[in-house]
Amino acid sequence: MIKVNEYYNGKVKSLGNILDGVPFTVGIIEPGEYTFSTEKEEHMNITYGEMEVKLPGEENFKKFKAGEKFIIPPKKSFTVKIEKPVSYVCEYK
């Protein structure tokens, strides 16, 4: 069963499933600035385009492009700044 998720009035959408016991989502984010909170540790892999990310505890945004990844610890929040549509795969560990 592939779950469809929608956030921020549909400017962020994702599809969710499970592979080998690990929940994952694939999503697209449209231009804008968004803050997300984690429950588990999240491994964010950029798969198309690029985004700027302010990681927990950081003061500045850092750019991540397709093929790059970042990890957010559980129970933290992070902010992304998007100029053009970008896609990701996120693993929840």
Next chain:
Amino acid sequence: MIKVNEYYNGKVKSLGNILDGVPFTVGIIEPGEYTFSTEKEEHMNITYGEMEVKLPGEENFKKFKAGEKFIIPPKKSFTVKIEKPVSYVCEYK
């Protein structure tokens, strides 16, 4: 506007958008065997998991894993065989 697409009774779902004039989708495919037809040239990038693919004109399936890609010419069909959920980014050129 992020479009949500659904095929094969929801066992294949994708999200669609456009980056720099190039339409792209990100999707998840659940276990099964599916045939798709192309309109434009499609660049399929596997982003999570793996799939077996029978490309147009080929007799055998070949395995593609996360980080690998294959290209299908326009107006052709190809068949994928999926054992566990897999995700992809597809560019329509």
